[in-house]
Amino acid sequence: MSQMLHSVSRRSFMAGSAAFGALVMLHPFSARAQANQAHLRIMETTDIHVNVLPYDYYADKPNDTMGLSRTASLIDAVRKEATNAMLVDNGDLLQGSPMGDYIAYERGMKEGDLHPIMKGMNLLGYECSTLGNHEFNYGLSFLDKVLAGANFPFVCANLIRGTELAANPRDDKLYLKPYVILDKKIKDGAGEEHPIRIGVIGFVPPQVMVWDAKNLTGNVMTRDIVETARAWVPQIREDGADIVIALSHSGIDAKQSDMMENASFFLAGVEGIDAVFTGHQHLVFPGKKDFQGLEGVDTEKGTLQGKPAVMGGFWGSHMGLIDLLLERDGKNWRVISATSEARPIYERVDNKNKALVEDDQRIVDALKEDHEATLAYVRRPVGKTSAPLYSYFALVADDPSVQIVSQAQTWYIKDLLKETQWKDLPVLSAAAPFKAGGRGGADYYTDVPAGDIAIKNVADLYLYPNTVRAVEITGAQVKEWLEMSAGIFNQVESGKADQPLINAGFPSYNYDVIDGVTYKIDLSQPPKYDTKGGVANASANRIKDLMFEGKPIDPEAKFVVATNNYRAGGGGNFPDINESKIIFEAPDTNRDVIVRYIVEQKTINPSADDNWSFTPLADTSVIFETGPKAKDFLDQVKGVKIEAAGEGADGFAKFRITL
Incomplete structure (x- = not known):
């Protein structure tokens, strides 16, 4: 197994680790923490998508840009060098690589089975996670079985069980706990240990009701992220949380609307939230490339409306890190300053990807059988x-890669509609x-x-x-x-x-x-x-x-267009393309x-x-x-x-x- 996964030289690893160690040891918060102050480092992973190992199953070769087993080395380094540290995840764990499909479609999940992603996460000692939109791709029953294997809680405040919303979000029958309060011990600058209560609340994009309607309609509902936060955060404070962090599987958009998909900017503006961990967009924050020019977004300091925030890439490419300097006010703690960064597991050198860290061998060993079974599946x-x-x-x-998708979709839909009222309409295909x-x-x-x-x-x-969908539209709508x-x-x-x-x-x-x-x-x-x-x-x-x-x-003229559930359900906001146009929902992907x-x-x-x-x-x-x-x-x-x-x-x- 270890030979299959591309490794880096000990010299490269030690150089990378030394650089990370220097950053930690020179961090201003560590030096500044006094007797009534403490430095807390909160690490984030997000959008792992079952990329637990640095292996691209689509290309069937190792890949230094991905893998939770690589991110784990960054996590381990921070834990060894920080006085106070904790680890959270921001969702999109269960789908996105052939390993995820293999588990869902071939092996399945029986009661008591441990999903590969949970094998890795349990080894790393996560303290909390929220749900991403891709957690629902294989259905709620599958999700429930996977979550049962986690040694840490999952929270989600805006996913409601059933088909009715209460007048007040706090009266909703939620699918999971909306938040947890983690009772921890924290050392101050003088080395004295004190209790601290950390509230963690989670959110999923409301659009899951469109993207996974087949699995969710009639079973759950969603609420607006910011509306939900405004209802629950005061309750978390009332329950005694010293600080509140938000796990927002939602990106960053500075243009506000109802039921926002990417609501983290406005979530940061909710009173009582101290830090926001973001994801979903597969981008990096803070940094020099993404989210430049958005008012209220500081891409250098890593703040949204002045609150510390981080987005740690995708597939394990980065570890998000928010450093909080806390001050003790009587028996309670409050944030007095913060920084954030997104640390990569690789860098580009001479137009090639160079690994900065090695694998955490515990994860590689734990997933050996899953890796080999996935290889057999994809080959x-x-x-x-x-x-x-x-x-x-x-x-x-x-x-040609788009052509073959369209050929297959057209073949499939023509066959399924041949005995229906649409049998005489021409079938087009969008891919x-x-x-x-x-x-x-x-x-x-x-x-x-x-x-x-x-x-x-x-x-x-x-x-x-x-999954395949078919919509009926006019020639004018084809043009639009x-x-x-x-x-x-x-x-x-x-x-x-x-x-x-x-x-x-x-x-x-x-x-x-x-x-x-x-x-x-x-x-x-x-x-x-x-x-x-x-x-x-x-x-x-x-x-x-x-x-x-x-x-x-x-x-x-009327046409049938073969497409997928994302587009047919309104994904991408194409003009006039929405659920009202759907004439056929296929059971097949x-x-x-x-x-x-x-x-x-x-x-x-x-x-x-x-x-x-x-x-x-x-x-x-x-x-x-x-x-x-x-x-x-x-x-x-x-x-x-x-x-x-x-x-x-x-x-x-x-x-x-x-x-």
Whole structure:
């Protein structure tokens, strides 16, 4: 097992550990704590997604950018060097890697079974966690069995059992405890030990009711995060908590609305909360890249509305750390100053990932059987492909990795609707690239050679265990769907060279290509919709020559579009696409459908059909970044002129499109 997991040299590890130790020993709070003061270090992990080991099962190779077993070394170092420390987690534990799918779909969870994520977390001694939205992907019964194996409490204040909300959030019948108060001992600057009561409250995005409606509707409900916090935090204080920390599986957005998905900024403004641990967005806070320019957000100090906050990346890439300097006022403690940081487990050196820490061998040993079983699961062949499947150009040209998803979805929905009232309607398919670089890095692409396809390759094509949905919409709504998707591109000035093509703030999973129609995208036009689905330029018209069966699409005509539960339920805020349009909810995941399609076809042909392209613009070129291996596939891209244009940042390569 240890040979399978990539290790680092002892010299590299000792150098990294020495650096971390120096940071701890020189920390101002440790030096400043006096007899009536104490320094408390609170560590966070978030969005682990069952990446307990530094192994990418999709690529079937070790990966130094991930793994709770690596984050564990940072945790252990802080514990050894800090007088007072505690560890919490911020959710999204149970889904997101093939190991999670293997446990849920193949091995299952019987009463008394211990999930691999709990094996690792129990060894590390967590003191509390909350639920993330992906905890519900496999159903509530599965969740309950997993939580039963935790040696620490889970809290969630805005998940209500049943179908009725009380007038006051504190009267709701909650699925879990809303909060816990941890009674601990803490040493002050003089070495004297004192009791301290730490309140911990947790929150999940209310949108789980849309994203996992199949598992949750009729069973639970959710409340607004900030509304819930305002109701419960005074109660935590009344129960004697000296300090209150929030485990917010919710990101950072400074534009307020009801039932916010990313509400941590406004949660920090709730009176009585001392620190906020965030997650969900798979970003890093504090830091130099994410959340710049938001009013009230200090990305250098790591504060939201003046309160300390941290977001520790994803997949174990970082450990979040908030340091609190506490002062004793009589018998109670209060926060007088704080700092926060997100510590990485790796760094980029010469365009390569360099590990900063070694594995915690306890976790590696504990998960040996789970790791080997997952490897056998993902290596199982299911068919063949006559052409390579890759996503290096998925954002700029019709793409084989998206094509095969659409082929499978269309095949599946046509068969299921053939005896229904929709049997005579044309079936289109909407699919987006999930592995398209971005924050996942320069290696984060689908790359499956021609030949055998294994389960790991299907998981690589479709990362999430979404379920298939079908919606009925009009030709006019098909166009608006595509107008929203086209927002991933920046507006381009005709006659100008090497303009940036991709809007980095637009998620690739919201870039839907619709198969079954043909169209062009006019980059000289501004985007009609912003990244949240709001109308940005009402008169914009990027989608040109939209055709069905060789003729201009009829705006009044009805179409069935195969998609997933996220999009059909309103995910991404696409215009007019919501639950009211759903005509069919499949029991099968999109991944399972792809596997069944490949098994039935035996050999698939995923070659892109070039159903979309950019409108030509004279003397105009654009630049985009993708993985450096893209150069190996330049001769396979049709309908667009692409050429290499040098090195990009962080290991990416630049390419040029002449329009």
